[in-house]
Structures are given as C-alpha cells and as structure tokens.
Amino acid sequence: MTVMTTLAIRQKGLRPGAMVERNYAVHKHGWLVILTGLLESLFYLFSLGVGVGALVKQIELPDGRMVDYAVFVAPAMLASAAMNAAVAETTFNVFGKLKWMKLYDGVLATPMRPRDVAAGEISWALIRGGIYSTAFLVVMAGLGLTETWWSLLALPGSVLVGLAFSGIGLLATTYFRNWPDFDWMMAFIFVMFLFSGSFAPIENYPEPLQWIVHASPLYHGIELLRACTLGELSPWMLVHAAYLVAVAAVCLAFASRRLSRVLYK
Amino acid sequence: MIRTFRAARRERRAAPPGNGRRIRLDSVTPPLYRRRVQDMISARGLIKRYGDHTAVDGIDINVPKGQAFGFLGPNGAGKSTTMRMIGCVSPPTAGELRILGMDAATDGARIRARLGVVPQDDTLDTELNLLENLVIYARYFGIRYKVARERARELLDFVQLSDRAESKVEDLSGGMRRRLTIARSLINEPELVMLDEPTTGLDPQARHLVWERLFRLKQRGVTLVLTTHYMDEAEQLCDRLVVMDGGRIAAEGTPRQLIEAHVTREVVELRFNTEDHGTIAEKLDGTAQRVEVLPDRVLLYTDDGESTVAEVHGRGLQPASVLERRATLEDVFLRLTGRTLVD
Structure with missing residues (x-):
C-alpha cells in the first residue's frame, strides 16, 4: 500500500514536469530567441530611465523621499518584463499548441490531465520569466538602479507577478477563438502597463482612477518590486503579494476547468 | 434483420451451451477477475450527446483480450466519438464503460497509462524531431529517460523510420507520419491499441506497410481496436467487427458471419x-x-x-x-x- 501511494505521488509529481521537459526540448537549440522578449523591457528602461530621466531628474516618493527617476521606473519595467514573459508564454504559445498544433490532444491520450498541462505550461512560463527577471535585475544593478540588497527579494517577487499573469493568460487563452482576440488582450495589457503606477506614483491620479488601478495585478506587482529595490519594506508588501497569489489561484483553478471542457469533448 | 440478430444473441446469453457448468464457474470466479481476463473493453448502453445531436446512441461492445476488433462505418457514424470515449478523453453522456477492468469515468489516467492511441489526426509534436517526439511522449507516461530513449530507437526501427530519427515531422510523408504515430502509441508497451482510421489517405504501398506492422502487433497478442471505412482493411485485420451507422450498431460478427447472415x-x-x-x-x-x-x-x-x-x-x-x-x-x-x- 505504501509503495503504491509513493508511486502514485511520484507519478503525479512527474506529470507537469514532462510538459516543461517538452518545452525545454523545443527551445534548447534556440535559447537566444527566448531572450528577445527581454529586450523590449530593457529598451523601455533605457528610453524612459535615461531619456525621460534626464528631463525629470528626480521624483518625490509619497513619503517625501527623493530618488532618481530611473530608480523609480526600473522596478516597474522589471514587473512588466515578468508580466510579458508570462503572458506571451501562456497566451500566444499555449493557443498555438491548443488550436493549431493540436498538441494537447496528443498529450491527453497519456496519463497527463488538463491540470497537469496547465501546471506544466505555467511552470515553464515561470522559468522563462525567471530568466528574464534575473537578467533584468543584473542590468539594473549594473546601472546602479538598485538601492539595497533587499533588491534580491525582487526576484521571488517577480516570480509572483509571473504566476499571477500566467494564470490570467492561461484562463484568457481558453476563451480565445482566433488571433484577432489577441489584439484585445494586447490592448488591455498595454493600458494596464501605462496606468499601473509604472511611470508616476498613482497618488497623482484622480481618485476614481486610483480605485480602478488598485484592482490591477500589475500595480500590486510594481508596488511590491519597487518596495524591494528601494528598500522601503512595509507590511503592505504582504498585501500586494497576497493579492497576486489570490489572482493566480483563482485563475489557475478556472483555467484547469476550462481546459478540461475545451479538451475533453 | 438487426432485431433478429440481437434477439439471437439474447437467446444465446439466456441459455448458453453447458448451462449448469457456466453458472458454477460464475459463482467461484470473482467478477472483477473475470472482467480483467476476458474483456479489455466492455460498454453497456453507451451514449454521447453534443447538445441536440446524438453522436453515439446506446451501443454495447465487448472486446476480449487479444482480439482485433473493428468499427466499420461511414463518416459521421460515431466511430471516432466511440474511440475517444474508450480513450478516456471524452466523457460518456450515459451508459457504463469499463476498460481494462476499470471505470472510464473515474480511472481515466490509470486507463490511459496502459493504452496506445493512434488518433485520426496525427497530433504529432511538429516542434520536435522524430526521436524527440517518441522520447518526450514516453516522458508524459512517466517512463524513465534512459528507457524512453531505448524504446524510441527500437520503435523507430519497428516502423522503419530509423534513418529519419533527426528529421522534422513536417518533412515526413503521410504514410511516415502515420507510422510515427503508431510507434508513438506503442511507447508505453500498451495492452490495448486504439487506431482511428489508421490508413485513411495513404497510398497502397504505405497502407500495406501499416497493415503488416499491425499484423505483427496482433501476433504479439496486443488487443487492437480500429475504425475504418475500408472494407478490405476490416476483412484483412479484424477478427470481429461491428457495423455502425447513425450512432448505432447495425450488426456484429466476424467478417464471414456478417456476409453469411446479411447477404x-x-x-x-x-x-x-x-x-x-x-x-x-x-x-x-x-x-x-x-x-x-x-x-x-x-x-x-x-x-x-x-x-x-x-x-x-x-x-x-x-x-x-x-x-x-x-x-x-x-x-x-x-x-x-x-x-x-x-x-
């Protein structure tokens, strides 16, 4: 009995791993392609941090502390890098495998279940996002945009951002019918990117808009990462983290169920 | 005609030859054991509906171990839907479905672990080469990497694709893709292999190669279940078959029996x-x-x-x-x- 249980648990643990292994096998010959996604965020950092930073110079935080604009904007770009990696992987790539390659139809003929596929794809998205975030943090540190050693906490923080957005992305993908649906999603992501306190403290926004922004997972991600890289630790970080975890949990649960409905016809 | 056939079967069941002895056997043999040994697949009143459309309309099937069983019928007869239900990727709307002695509704993953599936669309991984396709597929079954590689090599050999191991799937002909899909379905050494139209769209030479490989499997004692709308395929490969039409079973028997009984x-x-x-x-x-x-x-x-x-x-x-x-x-x-x- 014990042996059987152990075997069962081991097998369960293996399943999402096989999906990750599959994606690794696809990308192992072309790692550079994956890194192209990182460039976008780095370019934002340079154009805004260096370009706009030259004009704005310093910015006042809500607590009155003055910091360089680049220092303020960098964690937001880190959060958006994590978001982009997660979204790209769980929407474009998963949709391609789901609708065009019919990959999962083959995968589900094995002991793999829809939730294993979901967990596997999200793990892969987190691995990809983790690589982005690490590289981005290294660049930030190199440019002197990290204020303290607490910045290292931004790495697990950005994994949380990736987790929330891979959940959102996967759930959205199960509703997508065709590529035009992606235009709506990209528009949504871009608006969120602009208005989640990325470029200016949201305290400058009108009151009603502030409330909407509070619902944005990216806002919570940015606040969390900014607290890390500025070294402004506070209990609020736990709230931000909890919000991201909650979004991830809810989306993942629904995404698994949706995947079952889409695939078990 | 259909009714007579069913009635005859019912009568045979009600009064089998050697009646007394069989009843005694029943009473000493645990039912689960009997099922395992005798029936790889057993379906009772199996129904699948999509909204208003009834794709499979109450079918009964029994497939004993080692048999090559065929579903013969035109497109839209419900063959593929039945295959998907048996493959545990499509939950039945109603009815009982037991595969390898387990309940399809609750033991899907455990059943699939022992099943080989050749779907109608190949569903091969076009981003991987042939060898990787097999190795990664083995990993979905939780087969250790080393074993997976060994089996993948052997199976490429079995379907005569060893020289294409590093090729991309896209560069394969239809016949080669089909053979690769068959190789993939064998990676977990299944006891039961399901083939949905294994040779549709293949040229005669490719078909014969597939048939020959399937025949070798049959000789090894693997239970085969296949759908086809080619009667020559059914006659060549199937020990027993059902004719499906409009989601129902129109007739059942060996190819010879069916011909004798109906024409x-x-x-x-x-x-x-x-x-x-x-x-x-x-x-x-x-x-x-x-x-x-x-x-x-x-x-x-x-x-x-x-x-x-x-x-x-x-x-x-x-x-x-x-x-x-x-x-x-x-x-x-x-x-x-x-x-x-x-x-």
Missing part, C-alpha cells in the same frame, strides 16, 4: 448505358434473391452468379459490363444501411 454468397454487378435503371430493375425482377439499384450500377444478390448472368442474358438484357464477384462487407453495409461506405 448472399455472390454478387453480380451490372452496368447499363442508359439513364433509366428503374425499368431495368423491373425486368431483372426474379433473376436473383435481391436486386439493389444504385445510381451507377445494379447489384444482383445471388448464391449462383453464373446462372444469374445466364438468366439476365436470357431475358434479352444487354448490360455494358458484367462483374461476378464474392460478396464483401461493402455489400453487408449497403444491405444494412442502404448506403455505400465511401461516398
């Missing part, structure tokens, strides 16, 4: 250079046990082809062509459903 031994095919087959049918009345008029030809069902042909000529009819042949499953299908298989 005559021989068939005479006549073609006429005239539009009006209707009046010809009248003139042919009585030349054979049954006369079937199709848009392009007339079929005469008879036990003696030669004398039927003589009779046709005796009545002064001048067909453009005359073909005497043995009755096939195609004729069974036509008789049962009033339609040809491939249309």
Whole structure:
C-alpha cells in the first residue's frame, strides 16, 4: 500500500514536469530567441530611465523621499518584463499548441490531465520569466538602479507577478477563438502597463482612477518590486503579494476547468 | 434483420451451451477477475450527446483480450466519438464503460497509462524531431529517460523510420507520419491499441506497410481496436467487427458471419448505358434473391452468379459490363444501411 501511494505521488509529481521537459526540448537549440522578449523591457528602461530621466531628474516618493527617476521606473519595467514573459508564454504559445498544433490532444491520450498541462505550461512560463527577471535585475544593478540588497527579494517577487499573469493568460487563452482576440488582450495589457503606477506614483491620479488601478495585478506587482529595490519594506508588501497569489489561484483553478471542457469533448 | 440478430444473441446469453457448468464457474470466479481476463473493453448502453445531436446512441461492445476488433462505418457514424470515449478523453453522456477492468469515468489516467492511441489526426509534436517526439511522449507516461530513449530507437526501427530519427515531422510523408504515430502509441508497451482510421489517405504501398506492422502487433497478442471505412482493411485485420451507422450498431460478427447472415454468397454487378435503371430493375425482377439499384450500377444478390448472368442474358438484357464477384462487407453495409461506405 505504501509503495503504491509513493508511486502514485511520484507519478503525479512527474506529470507537469514532462510538459516543461517538452518545452525545454523545443527551445534548447534556440535559447537566444527566448531572450528577445527581454529586450523590449530593457529598451523601455533605457528610453524612459535615461531619456525621460534626464528631463525629470528626480521624483518625490509619497513619503517625501527623493530618488532618481530611473530608480523609480526600473522596478516597474522589471514587473512588466515578468508580466510579458508570462503572458506571451501562456497566451500566444499555449493557443498555438491548443488550436493549431493540436498538441494537447496528443498529450491527453497519456496519463497527463488538463491540470497537469496547465501546471506544466505555467511552470515553464515561470522559468522563462525567471530568466528574464534575473537578467533584468543584473542590468539594473549594473546601472546602479538598485538601492539595497533587499533588491534580491525582487526576484521571488517577480516570480509572483509571473504566476499571477500566467494564470490570467492561461484562463484568457481558453476563451480565445482566433488571433484577432489577441489584439484585445494586447490592448488591455498595454493600458494596464501605462496606468499601473509604472511611470508616476498613482497618488497623482484622480481618485476614481486610483480605485480602478488598485484592482490591477500589475500595480500590486510594481508596488511590491519597487518596495524591494528601494528598500522601503512595509507590511503592505504582504498585501500586494497576497493579492497576486489570490489572482493566480483563482485563475489557475478556472483555467484547469476550462481546459478540461475545451479538451475533453 | 438487426432485431433478429440481437434477439439471437439474447437467446444465446439466456441459455448458453453447458448451462449448469457456466453458472458454477460464475459463482467461484470473482467478477472483477473475470472482467480483467476476458474483456479489455466492455460498454453497456453507451451514449454521447453534443447538445441536440446524438453522436453515439446506446451501443454495447465487448472486446476480449487479444482480439482485433473493428468499427466499420461511414463518416459521421460515431466511430471516432466511440474511440475517444474508450480513450478516456471524452466523457460518456450515459451508459457504463469499463476498460481494462476499470471505470472510464473515474480511472481515466490509470486507463490511459496502459493504452496506445493512434488518433485520426496525427497530433504529432511538429516542434520536435522524430526521436524527440517518441522520447518526450514516453516522458508524459512517466517512463524513465534512459528507457524512453531505448524504446524510441527500437520503435523507430519497428516502423522503419530509423534513418529519419533527426528529421522534422513536417518533412515526413503521410504514410511516415502515420507510422510515427503508431510507434508513438506503442511507447508505453500498451495492452490495448486504439487506431482511428489508421490508413485513411495513404497510398497502397504505405497502407500495406501499416497493415503488416499491425499484423505483427496482433501476433504479439496486443488487443487492437480500429475504425475504418475500408472494407478490405476490416476483412484483412479484424477478427470481429461491428457495423455502425447513425450512432448505432447495425450488426456484429466476424467478417464471414456478417456476409453469411446479411447477404448472399455472390454478387453480380451490372452496368447499363442508359439513364433509366428503374425499368431495368423491373425486368431483372426474379433473376436473383435481391436486386439493389444504385445510381451507377445494379447489384444482383445471388448464391449462383453464373446462372444469374445466364438468366439476365436470357431475358434479352444487354448490360455494358458484367462483374461476378464474392460478396464483401461493402455489400453487408449497403444491405444494412442502404448506403455505400465511401461516398
């Protein structure tokens, strides 16, 4: 009995791993392609941090502390890098495998279940996002945009951002019918990117808009990462983290169920 | 016709030969054990509905171990839906479905672990090469990497694709893709292999290669379940088959039994250079046990082809062509459903 249980648990643990292994096998010959996604965020950092930073110079935080604009904007770009990696992987790539390659139809003929596929794809998205975030943090540190050693906490923080957005992305993908649906999603992501306190403290926004922004997972991600890289630790970080975890949990649960409905016809 | 067949089966069940002995056997043999040994698949009243559309409408199937079992029927008969239900990727709407002694509704993953599946669309991983396709597929089953690689090499050999191991899937011909899919379905050394139209769209040479490989599997004692709308495929490969039409089972038996039960031994095919087959049918009345008029030809069902042909000529009819042949499953299908298989 014990042996059987152990075997069962081991097998369960293996399943999402096989999906990750599959994606690794696809990308192992072309790692550079994956890194192209990182460039976008780095370019934002340079154009805004260096370009706009030259004009704005310093910015006042809500607590009155003055910091360089680049220092303020960098964690937001880190959060958006994590978001982009997660979204790209769980929407474009998963949709391609789901609708065009019919990959999962083959995968589900094995002991793999829809939730294993979901967990596997999200793990892969987190691995990809983790690589982005690490590289981005290294660049930030190199440019002197990290204020303290607490910045290292931004790495697990950005994994949380990736987790929330891979959940959102996967759930959205199960509703997508065709590529035009992606235009709506990209528009949504871009608006969120602009208005989640990325470029200016949201305290400058009108009151009603502030409330909407509070619902944005990216806002919570940015606040969390900014607290890390500025070294402004506070209990609020736990709230931000909890919000991201909650979004991830809810989306993942629904995404698994949706995947079952889409695939078990 | 259908009802008579079912009634006969019911009678056989109600009073099997050696009645007393079988009942004693039942009482000493645990039912679960019996199921495991005897039936790889057992379905009772299996139904699948999509909204208002009933794809599979209450079918009963039993597939014993080691048998090659076929679903014969035209497109849309419910064959693929049935295959998907047996493959545990499509939950039945109603009915009981047991595979390898387990319940399809609750033990899906455990059943799939012991199943090999060749779906209608190959669903190969186009981003991986042939060898990787097999190795990664093995990993979905939780097979250790080393074992996976060994088996992948062996199976590529088995389907004669070893020299293409590093090729991309996209560069393969239809026949090669099919063979790769068959190799993939064997990676977990399954006891039961499900093949949905294994040779549709293949050229004759590729078909024969697939058949030959499937025959080798059968010899090894693997239970095969396949769907087809080619009667020659059904006759070549299947020990027993069901004819499906409109989601129901129209008939069941060995290819020989089906032909004997539903059609005559021989068939005479006549073609006429005239539009009006209707009046010809009248003139042919009585030349054979049954006369079937199709848009392009007339079929005469008879036990003696030669004398039927003589009779046709005796009545002064001048067909453009005359073909005497043995009755096939195609004729069974036509008789049962009033339609040809491939249309």
